[in-house]
Amino acid sequence: MRNRIMTMALLALAAIPVPAFAHPHIFAQARLEVVAGDDGNVSELRNVWRFDEVFSSSVLLDFDKNGDLKLDAKELAELGETMRTSMADYHYFATITMNGATIGVQKPDVIHASLKDNQLLVIFAVKPAKPVPLKGRLTFGIYDPTMYTAIDFPTDGDLVLKGAAFQKCQHKVVRPDPDEVISQNTSTLTDAFFNDPTGTDMTKLFATRIEVSC
Template identity: 80%
Template sequence: MRYRFFTIVALAAACVPLPALAHPHIFAEARLEVVAGNDGNLAELHNVWRFDEVFSSSVLLDFDKNTDLKLDAAELAELGETMRKSLADYHYFTTITVNGASFEVQKPDVIHASLDENNQLLVIFAVKPEKPVPLKGRLAFGIYDPSLYTSIDFPTDGDLVVQGAGFAKCQHKVVRPDPDDVISQNSASLTDAFFSDPAGTDMSKLFATRLEVTC
């Protein structure tokens, strides 16, 4: 069976046969900026992802059409557009909740891709909510891969921030769940399917770093 795992498919535009494994194979360091609008609602989420060297090298090989060992503007644009289309199936790894209710996000206008001085893939894009998200109550924002194939890591708490006057009266904190505590507290609901289902489950969000905001 062909396993369509998002980021590889998104960047290599191909399906490859692999067993379903519940641990990451692709690693990215991230920054998330949650931006308030002037109308009292969420405006958008700004994402910056820097991928690991091994995966970045595979992307370079896959999208270097003229084989000059670099990605020119056209090749980078193709890479960004491939990601923009493919990651839609996974909501751009984005989760937004208000008082426990989930909100979907729109497809970004563009995903900007580049290679930094170390030839690591850098991806920058913004997503907006599908419908108004009021900045009231308990809000949570996270970036995670539900299949656990890709690890999205925030190196410091300063990599998850709020911006805009709409958050002036809100309190916020970064939550980094302890995996052992999550498993212990949810042992009844964490089944074998969680660890082996290639499609992923909602339970993986319990392990994800998130930004919690109370307004």
């Protein structure tokens, strides 16, 4: 069981003490599609994550119940359900803000997992916890608030807006420089701030995101 928890570190990080500015131990390349519905609200965030080979190998070892060195449909389904349950406390690494206010997300119906070319591929969609109309300033991104997992978007084209409603909006991809973020927030980026029990989360300052103005 302990091995399972460690393998799913990005999913159940509460058991792992991670100091501010921790170095990432898990790496994933991501694609995010933000979809707008015909009603002018954000309908869902579609995620595709491809994990590094080291982490993918550890997942294989933990979920390969029959020892055939591959994951069959049943084992992949168990992996997906483990992720769906464990990541809930971390809002599936999704960050949505509407005019500065953070918006949560609903639990996805399913997380699809597969193992291709020795890398774990995860595909799922989450819906905002409340209506997010395309008005004012919105931001969307994927980040791990503990900084244990590094989520990377290889190109700006991996953050995508979909839906006719976005045509009235302007957008840009923001890739913060960590050194600049630290220098501009030296007085507030402390261990106490990162562990604020009220839920303040400064790690979002480091997250690659797409900003939308409508």
